[in-house]
Amino acid sequence: MRRFRIEWTAGLVLLALPLAAAAAGSDSDASPQTIAAASCLECHDEMATFYARSAHAGASCASCHSGAAEHLADPEALPGRPDASACLNCHQSGAKHMNWGFSEHSLAGVVCRDCHGIHEPKASPDSKGAVLLKDPSSTLCLTCHQEILPRLNMTSHHPVKEGAVSCTSCHDPHGSRQATLAGRNESCTSCHQAVRGPHTFEHVPAAESCTICHNPHGSPNRRLLQVAQPMLCMQCHSIADNRHGQTGAAGARITGAALRSCTSCHSAVHGSSFDEHLRY
Numbered sequence: 001m002r003r004f005r006i007e008w009t010a011g012l013v014l015l016a017l018p019l020a021a022a023a024a025g026s027d028s029d030a031s032p033q034t035i036a037a038a039s040c041l042e043c044h045d046e047m048a049t050f051y052a053r054s055a056h057a058g059a060s061c062a063s064c065h066s067g068a069a070e071h072l073a074d075p076e077a078l079p080g081r082p083d084a085s086a087c088l089n090c091h092q093s094g095a096k097h098m099n100w101g102f103s104e105h106s107l108a109g110v111v112c113r114d115c116h117g118i119h120e121p122k123a124s125p126d127s128k129g130a131v132l133l134k135d136p137s138s139t140l141c142l143t144c145h146q147e148i149l150p151r152l153n154m155t156s157h158h159p160v161k162e163g164a165v166s167c168t169s170c171h172d173p174h175g176s177r178q179a180t181l182a183g184r185n186e187s188c189t190s191c192h193q194a195v196r197g198p199h200t201f202e203h204v205p206a207a208e209s210c211t212i213c214h215n216p217h218g219s220p221n222r223r224l225l226q227v228a229q230p231m232l233c234m235q236c237h238s239i240a241d242n243r244h245g246q247t248g249a250a251g252a253r254i255t256g257a258a259l260r261s262c263t264s265c266h267s268a269v270h271g272s273s274f275d276e277h278l279r280y
Helices: 033-039 045-052 070-075 082-089 136-142 146-152 185-188 204-208
Strands: 004-009 012-018
Touching: 033 045, 033 070, 136 146
Parallel strands: none
Antiparallel strands: 004 012
16 A cells, blocks of 8 residues: 655645655645645545545545544544534635524534535436436435425426526525525515516415415426416405306306416416506
């Protein structure tokens, strides 16, 4: 087994030489991180290539793996695997990770290494066809959230498998919606700006949550509707005779086709600035 010494300049790997060949050099300018990494790579030489090109190449193994000193003294004493707190010692700048402790992933016991590769990018194994997605990050999400994959293949769906959007376009994997001021509708209307309120005449379900009527991942119904019209509307509204009688303008009879699509008349279903019956 070959013994390595890694030399650094400004945090970049310049070359990895056998220790015997570098013995003539001086260790006066060697950092503790360099010495620690070289000590680990003496045995874990299969990690040398990964370590040199990874984002953690400038870090000491001991800064992530607890018990590294004990492991060096006794190989039987296995070092600890880094948890979220170890990662957050460095990855805590800005607001990206400030709500990790309140996030759904954290509460479910997920740790950073479950999604992020420590030494190299996390591989995304085939998860019931999820590998066919064009977006690698969404493929990784679906290795756990497998119940979502059938929705993405339904007739009406957000274009995740086409690569136009990803799971992280709507979901923050490091945060929690309970810890932010933005509601669920804010996420939807950031793209669907044409239906953004407030409106003079609000449609209460639409103002409360888009997901009351729409399934954001996919649906067999048009426009991501949870239930097809008119049954979706009739879960809240009845057809009153004084407004939906059997005759229309000039005594013409209203056909069943007109009643099968509520939005044929109530086109401003998300809210209106002009009509309280949301017709326009």
